[in-house]
Amino acid sequence: MKLLLFVLGLFFLTPGNLWALQVHPHPEGLVAHEIAHLFFAFAMLLFAYRIKKMGLSSRPHWRYLQVAAFLLVIWNLWAFLGHLVSLKISKDVFLPRGGDFHFCQKKILIRGWLEFFYYILKNDNLFTLPAFYLFYRGISRMESLLRGKT
Numbered sequence: 001m002k003l004l005l006f007v008l009g010l011f012f013l014t015p016g017n018l019w020a021l022q023v024h025p026h027p028e029g030l031v032a033h034e035i036a037h038l039f040f041a042f043a044m045l046l047f048a049y050r051i052k053k054m055g056l057s058s059r060p061h062w063r064y065l066q067v068a069a070f071l072l073v074i075w076n077l078w079a080f081l082g083h084l085v086s087l088k089i090s091k092d093v094f095l096p097r098g099g100d101f102h103f104c105q106k107k108i109l110i111r112g113w114l115e116f117f118y119y120i121l122k123n124d125n126l127f128t129l130p131a132f133y134l135f136y137r138g139i140s141r142m143e144s145l146l147r148g149k150t
Contacts, residue, residue, distance in 0.1 A: 030083060030087075033083065034080055034083055034084075037076045037077075037079055037080040037083075038076070038080060040072070040076050041072070041073045041076035041077055041080070044069040044070070044072040044073045044076070045069070045070075045073050047065075047066075047069045048066045048069040048070050048073070051063075051065060051066040051069070052066065060141060061137075061138045061139075061141035061142045061145070062138065063138075064134045064135070064137045064138030064141065065134070065135060065138040065139075067134050068130075068131045068132070068133075068134035068135045068138065069131075071127045071128075071130055071131035071134070072127070072128070072131045074127050075124055075125075075127035075128050075131065078121060078124045078127060079121075079124045081121055082118070082121030082122055082124055085114060085117050085118045085121055086118055088114055089114050089115055089118050093109045093110075093111060093115050
């Protein structure tokens with residue numbers, strides 16, 4: 001067990017280039033990814049609806065979960081739109097910093113509204129941070145209520 005933990009520790013503490021990059025080979029990978037965004041958005045919308053339908057949204061911890069689900073719906077639709085816009089912009093608007101550059105070091109030349117929307121839509125994680133915080137708050141409040149009752 002110690003050997004397994006050591007190997008896993010080395011694996012995660014010494015990553016090579018591009019381990020965190022999510023690649024979508026065109027067109028199948030991107031299509032599957034876009035379908036996943038829509039499915040996840042629908043699942044979170046259904047989750048938020050069920051919280052309301054069951055009358056749980058009057059309780060603060062469930063309201064946190066409901067708002068978090070709505071934020072994840074917005075995030076999924078935002079990311080879905082961002083992927084669609086990325087297909088429409090020209091590849092020559094990306095400016096590397098030098099000859100040899102990493103994917104994350106790309107700069108974009110904003111020539112028009114499409115590039116501007118691409119730049120704005122790439123900041124989709126502005127919705128995930130508050131969503132996961134609200135999930136944390138809701139679950140931690142549930143746990144404190146359960147501990148108080150037992």
